[in-house]
Amino acid sequence: MKPITAVNDFVVKFANVNGSGSASANELFAKSILRMGVPVSPRNIFPSNIQGLPTWYEVRVSERGWLARRGGVDLMVAMNPQTWDADLREIEPGGYLFYDNTRPLPPSKFRDDIHVIGMPLTEICNATYSDPRQRQLFKNIVYLGALSVLLGVDQEAIAQLIAEQYKGKEKLLQPNLNALRLGREYAQEKLAPIGLQVQPADNVGDRIFVDGNSAAALGCIYGGATVCAWYPITPSSSVAEAFQKYVGKFRTDADTGRVRGAVVQAEDELASIGMVVGAGWNGARAFTATSGPGISLMSEFIGLAYFAEIPVTIIDVQRGGPSTGMPTRTQQSDVLACAYASHGDTKHVLLFPEDPHECFEHAAGALDLADRLQTPVFVMTDLDIGMNQRLCTPFEWDDSRTYDRGKVMTREALDAGCDFGRYKDVDGDGIPYRTYPGTHPDRGGYFTRGTTKNAYAVYSEAGPDYIDNVQRLLRKFETAKALVPQPVMAAAKHRTPTGAIFYGSTSPAMAEAVAALEKEGIAVDTMRVRAFPFPDSVTDFIDAHEQVFVIEQNRDAQLRTLLLTELNADPAKLMPLLHYDGTPITARFITRAIAEQVHLRAVAPFEKDKVA
Amino acid sequence: MTYIAKPRLHHPTLPENRVGFTRRDYEGKISTLCAGCGHDSISAAIIEACWEMDIEPHRVAKLSGIGCSSKTPDYFLGNSHGFNTVHGRMPSVLTGANLANRTLLYLGVSGDGDSASIGLGQFAHVMRRGVNMVYILENNGVYGLTKGQFSATADQGSKSKRGAVNTDAPIDTVSLALIMGATFVARGFSGDKRQLVPLLRAAIAHKGAAFVDVISPCVAFNNHPGSTRSYDYVREHNEAVNRIDFIETRPEVTADYEEGHVVEIPHHDGTLLRLRKLHGEYDPTDRIGAMNYVQHHQARGEIVTGLLYADPHAEDLHEHLYTVDAPFNGLTEEDLCPGAAALEAINASLR
Numbered sequence: 004m005k006p007i008t009a010v011n012d013f014v015v016k017f018a019n020v021n022g023s024g025s026a027s028a029n030e031l032f033a034k035s036i037l038r039m040g041v042p043v044s045p046r047n048i049f050p051s052n053i054q055g056l057p058t059w060y061e062v063r064v065s066e067r068g069w070l071a072r073r074g075g076v077d078l079m080v081a082m083n084p085q086t087w088d089a090d091l092r093e094i095e096p097g098g099y100l101f102y103d104n105t106r107p108l109p110p111s112k113f114r115d116d117i118h119v120i121g122m123p124l125t126e127i128c129n130a131t132y133s134d135p136r137q138r139q140l141f142k143n144i145v146y147l148g149a150l151s152v153l154l155g156v157d158q159e160a161i162a163q164l165i166a167e168q169y170k171g172k173e174k175l176l177q178p179n180l181n182a183l184r185l186g187r188e189y190a191q192e193k194l195a196p197i198g199l200q201v202q203p204a205d206n207v208g209d210r211i212f213v214d215g216n217s218a219a220a221l222g223c224i225y226g227g228a229t230v231c232a233w234y235p236i237t238p239s240s241s242v243a244e245a246f247q248k249y250v251g252k253f254r255t256d257a258d259t260g261r262v263r264g265a266v267v268q269a270e271d272e273l274a275s276i277g278m279v280v281g282a283g284w285n286g287a288r289a290f291t292a293t294s295g296p297g298i299s300l301m302s303e304f305i306g307l308a309y310f311a312e313i314p315v316t317i318i319d320v321q322r323g324g325p326s327t328g329m330p331t332r333t334q335q336s337d338v339l340a341c342a343y344a345s346h347g348d349t350k351h352v353l354l355f356p357e358d359p360h361e362c363f364e365h366a367a368g369a370l371d372l373a374d375r376l377q378t379p380v381f382v383m384t385d386l387d388i389g390m391n392q393r394l395c396t397p398f399e400w401d402d403s404r405t406y407d408r409g410k411v412m413t414r415e416a417l418d419a420g421c422d423f424g425r426y427k428d429v430d431g432d433g434i435p436y437r438t439y440p441g442t443h444p445d446r447g448g449y450f451t452r453g454t455t456k457n458a459y460a461v462y463s464e465a466g467p468d469y470i471d472n473v474q475r476l477l478r479k480f481e482t483a484k485a486l487v488p489q490p491v492m493a494a495a496k497h498r499t500p501t502g503a504i505f506y507g508s509t510s511p512a513m514a515e516a517v518a519a520l521e522k523e524g525i526a527v528d529t530m531r532v533r534a535f536p537f538p539d540s541v542t543d544f545i546d547a548h549e550q551v552f553v554i555e556q557n558r559d560a561q562l563r564t565l566l567l568t569e570l571n572a573d574p575a576k577l578m579p580l581l582h583y584d585g586t587p588i589t590a591r592f593i594t595r596a597i598a599e600q601v602h603l604r605a606v607a608p609f610e611k612d613k614v615a
Numbered sequence: 616m617t618y619i620a621k622p623r624l625h626h627p628t629l630p631e632n633r634v635g636f637t638r639r640d641y642e643g644k645i646s647t648l649c650a651g652c653g654h655d656s657i658s659a660a661i662i663e664a665c666w667e668m669d670i671e672p673h674r675v676a677k678l679s680g681i682g683c684s685s686k687t688p689d690y691f692l693g694n695s696h697g698f699n700t701v702h703g704r705m706p707s708v709l710t711g712a713n714l715a716n717r718t719l720l721y722l723g724v725s726g727d728g729d730s731a732s733i734g735l736g737q738f739a740h741v742m743r744r745g746v747n748m749v750y751i752l753e754n755n756g757v758y759g760l761t762k763g764q765f766s767a768t769a770d771q772g773s774k775s776k777r778g779a780v781n782t783d784a785p786i787d788t789v790s791l792a793l794i795m796g797a798t799f800v801a802r803g804f805s806g807d808k809r810q811l812v813p814l815l816r817a818a819i820a821h822k823g824a825a826f827v828d829v830i831s832p833c834v835a836f837n838n839h840p841g842s843t844r845s846y847d848y849v850r851e852h853n854e855a856v857n858r859i860d861f862i863e864t865r866p867e868v869t870a871d872y873e874e875g876h877v878v879e880i881p882h883h884d885g886t887l888l889r890l891r892k893l894h895g896e897y898d899p900t901d902r903i904g905a906m907n908y909v910q911h912h913q914a915r916g917e918i919v920t921g922l923l924y925a926d927p928h929a930e931d932l933h934e935h936l937y938t939v940d941a942p943f944n945g946l947t948e949e950d951l952c953p954g955a956a957a958l959e960a961i962n963a964s965l966r
């Protein structure tokens with residue numbers, strides 16, 4: 004069997020046991036390759052358990068910079084006997100298996116079309132360390148050292164990273180460096196480099212390597228959020244946890260030690276959204292982070308905030324469905340639940356970040372939009388970008404940027420005799436003025452309630468008042484179209500009747516698929532939708548193509564449904580292309596599906612006229 | 616339903632308080648509740664307490680859930696911002712509002728269905744967080760607004776207007792508030808304004824989670840023989856433990872009371888609660904004692920009213936979170952945004 008040979012273009016997968024301390028060694032592996040100037044994209048694959056169960060870390064090394072999951076594994080680092088059989092099956096023919104051969108395994112446990120590299124990791128660690136915990140922890144660093152020899156990873160890069168990691172904890176530094184050396188020395192003596200090699204390149208540039216949840220939390224800090232109320236739920240918890248950490252770091256008064264921000268872990272999602280609504284009503288920037296089940300619980304309040312016109316920012320880190328299990332997998336399956344959340348005629352602003360850079364941007368932007376539009380704004384991220392470190396453009400902030408607090412009527416304006424009608428459309432954009440509680444001794448006070456009111460916030464059950472109000476809310480939604488992040492278009496080199504609409508974490512897979520399709524002679528124009536409501540350019544894009552694929556990571560083609568109902572698009576034209584098994588979508592999947600359809604169409608031309 | 620805007624003519628003879636407002640400035644819209652509803656008397660007591668305490672009306676935020684009781688914030692303090700939120704969830708909205716601006720007075724108004732049925736969870740948690748507020752529960756033992764179903768505070772064996780008997784055990788909100796860590800707990804009766812107004816004043820003066828349960832008969836659905844929340848029943852079974860006569864922010868020497876009948880509870884912010892004791896053995900600073908006392912009398916069918924517990928050393932949520940004194944809603948970019956240079960340092964640490 005011919006071994007796979009590849010330079011800077013392969014996939015390594017680590018199969019570990021949860022809680023064994025492998026996470027930090029695996030991250031060191033990924034980062035050391037980045038330091039060599041070669042892009043990597045790692046993904047955590049973990050079940051809904053804390054300790055003892057399988058967990059995987061899949062690293063794609065790609066000098067060309069493809070950051071999507073590729074599919075297939077070239078080198079499996081099999082450290083979990085429990086998942087051995089399944090892990091072995093995943094290796095591509097000609098690929099490599101690295102394992103701990105301290106305990107011999109029968110030949111039936113192997114495949115003969117792969118290359119097997121055994122190393123007595125347990126034996127080495129038992130001989131070196133007496134403490135059982137150290138034996139376990141350093142085993143990870145020892146295999147890291149061995150892999151660096153097998154793959155040609157710069158040992159200086161790893162040593163440097165370890166030094167950075169243990170800065171201030173020097174006692175731990177030397178033992179880690181020793182373990183690394185132990186692994187390297189064994190490999191240099193007993194093993195030979197394999198066909199997969201890393202060579203220095205210059206393709207990382209100034210990009211940063213960060214997870215989307217931390218980025219979103221930082222965006223909330225920069226965007227001026229002062230209240231965060233949340234209830235733990237994977238995969239969103241680390242947003243609030245990171246925010247808490249940043250409040251300590253950036254919002255602590257140097258003299259008094261008091262903080263300019265409150266983080267409350269509520270008793271459930273009903274309470275967390277209630278707190279955000281209360282804070283927003285009272286003029287503070289507030290957000291919550293949650294996932295699908297939390298959105299379901301929040302839905303009554305989301306409706307109230309929509310009708311009472313209260314700024315609310317919700318970061319929805321999407322996952323696969325209810326209960327436990329698929330929740331630690333990724334999906335884009337809350338799109339409809341969020342777009343139309345709650346009772347009554349409601350619709351909401353959604354933002355779709357593609358990576359951590361945009362998680363930062365959109366989180367900060369959502370706080371502005373929520374204030375400007377006085378409504379709930381959702382940042383629709385997902386597990387794939389939320390909980391994995393991703394290479395992305397550095398965060399940016401312009402110090403001259405100010406917060407857009409929207410239309411707030413001040414005490415001075417009230418004193419000057421401005422007519423205050425809380426739900427009155429003064430400027431024709433559907434957005435009324437609001438006052439913060441406590442503003443003026445005898446003007447500007449009002450009683451906030453759902454829908455039973457007139458433009459002056461006076462109790463009214465009159466039909467015409469209701470209609471005026473909800474029609475104004477529609478005008479406001481129109482206004483939102485120009486304020487939200489606009490779609491990003493990429494035209495193919497040649498004129499083409501084929502378009503593709505996608506959003507969120509599908510980005511890297513889409514970029515790679517477009518390049519692959521181009522090689523096959525299939526040209527596709529793409530539009531990355533970044534927000535709902537859809538700006539008119541989305542209609543223009545659909546109109547300009549004969550067939551438009553809508554690529555999503557859910558079963559029901561949820562964005563396509565939105566496009567059909569909100570833009571009145573032609574259903575025959577919008578071809579759903581859906582990936583929803585819980586793993587991140589791949590370029591291979593998109594390429595195959597689009598190529599198939601385009602070829603089918605070449606045989607039997609797409610009958611556009613059939614559907615009028 | 617109708618509303619009638621009241622003429623706001625200041626009668627020259629109406630007395631003004633120290634901040635220049637007359638009682639009328641503390642009124643709201645005309646109530647749309649049933650004539651004789653206990654809730655309206657509570658609104659009147661709130662108006663009286665705020666006027667007497669020289670509170671500027673616009674510095675009050677009124678929050679409520681859903682129910683007849685929760686409608687009442689529209690009927691007092693017409694110049695204050697109010698928020699009729701969703702059923703059972705007022706506590707969370709009040710918590711968020713309080714976090715946004717700690718300088719206002721927060722009045723939370725709720726019903727027994729709102730607080731003890733659908734909202735039991737939020738009721739409990741807002742107490743344990745120590746949110747600085749006055750939580751007023753207008754307790755009539757029924758769902759008024761949805762026409763007379765039993766609420767979770769209805770006594771076992773009490774009869775509905777249609778003759779149905781409640782078999783579920785009641786939730787005693789006073790005991791629950793004590794267990795959950797409310798730092799001020801009182802019970803009043805809407806039919807006893809002389810007791811209720813001082814209780815509300817003391818609750819307003821308290822810095823922490825203050826809970827005032829007010830028995831408030833529903834004349835439409837729960838004022839018949841067989842009800843344990845009717846005016847007659849409550850009058851017969853009311854057991855007042857004390858009367859607050861005044862609250863001062865500075866200790867003042869008065870000689871109105873005989874030794875032994877007056878108890879003073881100095882708060883660490885300088886507030887002094889002065890109580891006239893009606894039951895010799897009752898100590899309103901003893902939380903465990905208060906729980907025992909309330910339960911003991913409840914078992915005998917008596918409704919204990921008065922100031923049941925006040926913690927002189929109460930702290931609130933802001934203190935727990937150690938937040939700055941300035942209201943969050945007034946903080947600016949300068950206070951909140953770490954700036955481009957700090958971001959560059961973060962970028963550098965992520966390479």
Ligand SMILES: Cc1ncc(C[n+]2csc(CCOP(=O)(O)OP(=O)(O)O)c2C)c(N)n1
Nearest residue numbers: 682683684702726727728729757758759760
């Ligand atoms: C989610 C939800 N469920 C049900 C209702 C209907 N509802 C309105 S008021 C109410 C009960 C109110 O009872 P209580 O809090 O005791 O107030 P009261 O009218 O007795 O003052 C109910 C069930 C609602 N508004 N919202």
Ligand code: SF4
Nearest residue numbers: 649652683759833834
């Ligand atoms: S139904 Fe009962 S609670 Fe409601 S207004 Fe009438 S008397 Fe009051």
Ligand SMILES: [Mg+2]
Nearest residue numbers: 726727728757
């Ligand atoms: Mg009731």
